[in-house]
Amino acid sequence: MQPASRICGTGHFLPPIVRTNADLERMVETSDSWIRERTGIRERRVAPDGMVTSDMAAEAAKHALAAAGITAKELDLIIVGTVTPDMPMPATAVFVQQKIGASCPAFDLSAACAGFIYGMRIADQFIRSGAAKHVLIIGVELLSRVVNWTDRTTCVLFGDGAGAAVIGPAIGDRGILGTNFFSDGSLALSLMIPAGGSAAPVTQEVIDHAGNKVAMRGQDIFRAAVKNLFSASQAVVRDAGLLNSQVDWVVPHQANLRIIDQVVQRAEYPREKVLSNIEWVGNTSSASIPILLDESIKAGTIQTGHIVMMCALGAGVSWGAAVVRM
Numbered sequence: 001m002q003p004a005s006r007i008c009g010t011g012h013f014l015p016p017i018v019r020t021n022a023d024l025e026r027m028v029e030t031s032d033s034w035i036r037e038r039t040g041i042r043e044r045r046v047a048p049d050g051m052v053t054s055d056m057a058a059e060a061a062k063h064a065l066a067a068a069g070i071t072a073k074e075l076d077l078i079i080v081g082t083v084t085p086d087m088p089m090p091a092t093a094v095f096v097q098q099k100i101g102a103s104c105p106a107f108d109l110s111a112a113c114a115g116f117i118y119g120m121r122i123a124d125q126f127i128r129s130g131a132a133k134h135v136l137i138i139g140v141e142l143l144s145r146v147v148n149w150t151d152r153t154t155c156v157l158f159g160d161g162a163g164a165a166v167i168g169p170a171i172g173d174r175g176i177l178g179t180n181f182f183s184d185g186s187l188a189l190s191l192m193i194p195a196g197g198s199a200a201p202v203t204q205e206v207i208d209h210a211g212n213k214v215a216m217r218g219q220d221i222f223r224a225a226v227k228n229l230f231s232a233s234q235a236v237v238r239d240a241g242l243l244n245s246q247v248d249w250v251v252p253h254q255a256n257l258r259i260i261d262q263v264v265q266r267a268e269y270p271r272e273k274v275l276s277n278i279e280w281v282g283n284t285s286s287a288s289i290p291i292l293l294d295e296s297i298k299a300g301t302i303q304t305g306h307i308v309m310m311c312a313l314g315a316g317v318s319w320g321a322a323v324v325r326m
């Protein structure tokens with residue numbers, strides 16, 4: 001099928017504070033070697049007090065708009081993938097709309113680490129149907145505010161950041177060649193923030209037991225990630241009429257280096273085709289793919305005409321994949 005939409009420009013923002021594994025050794029009972037061996041992470045970024053999710057999203061969005069060569073007024077839709085919104089209501093996307101000077105509809109999308117892939121699928125459908133010409137998709141997380149900094153099993157994993165892409169009309173065979181997305185709610189409780197919604201409003205008792213912070217069954221997520229990222233990425237390439245050998249770059253969600261290694265080994269992608277920045281940014285959830293994509297484009301690694309496969313899985317569990325010709 002001829003592509004309808006393409007990635008016209010990307011941008012990202014990382015907050016300035018660096019939190020290293022050595023910093024974490026002083027906060028919880030952990031070690032630099034444990035974190036590096038189990039996850040591949042050396043350091044992550046943390047937003048300073050006063051910075052909110054929409055601030056980071058707006059910065060990434062401005063870079064993406066500049067790279068795409070369009071103004072915010074030319075946007076037809078803004079989609080913000082996040083599980084760490086500025087507040088439960090209204091959508092973070094409307095704050096982004098104001099901060100970048102846009103006037104189009106704007107909504108949030110809750111698919112955790114798969115938010116950017118979900119956003120790509122929606123943007124592609126809007127452009128394919130003629131309902132939109134330019135869609136801004138943003139993956140942004142301020143996870144440092146919802147991580148339990150006394151829980152060593154989760155606090156070492158996550159980082160803050162934002163990544164954005166302007167999706168616009170395809171040019172010839174350059175564009176989004178395929179997307180897919182999936183959910184399996186049977187694993188819903190494997191990764192969650194249990195309180196703060198209708199199921200468990202925040203009370204002092206909830207706060208005392210860190211019920212308003214991230215809780216995870218890491219091995220459930222690990223197994224689900226390897227299995228589903230493999231199947232989704234195989235399917236998206238096959239359904240686009242391509243072979244894995246035609247993929248120039250794999251841009252996987254940066255959850256954990258061991259998950260990435262197992263997926264790419266099963267799919268038999270050469271390791272040198274697999275891009276990664278988890279060492280320096282940690283797991284930034286929905287922001288991880290667009291940050292890595294933008295870094296790799298700006299570095300000249302990903303170039304015009306290259307075929308790029310992206311895949312992500314996160315809380316839900318929700319997952320998906322996309323393949324594009326840049």
Ligand code: ACO
Pocket residue numbers: 029030031034035038039113152153154156157191216217218219221222225253254255256283285313314315
């Ligand atoms: N430092 C030192 N020891 C630790 C730490 C830590 N930070 N965290 C856990 N441990 C200990 C455990 O307490 C346990 O000790 P015990 O044997 O005395 O009970 C031991 O290390 C092994 O724990 P496991 O949970 O079995 O460790 P595992 O090898 O599964 O690694 C990890 C844990 C890294 C969380 C892994 O399960 C994982 O990567 N899961 C995927 C989770 C993930 O990526 N989540 C991100 C969000 S979802 C997504 O992005 C896909």
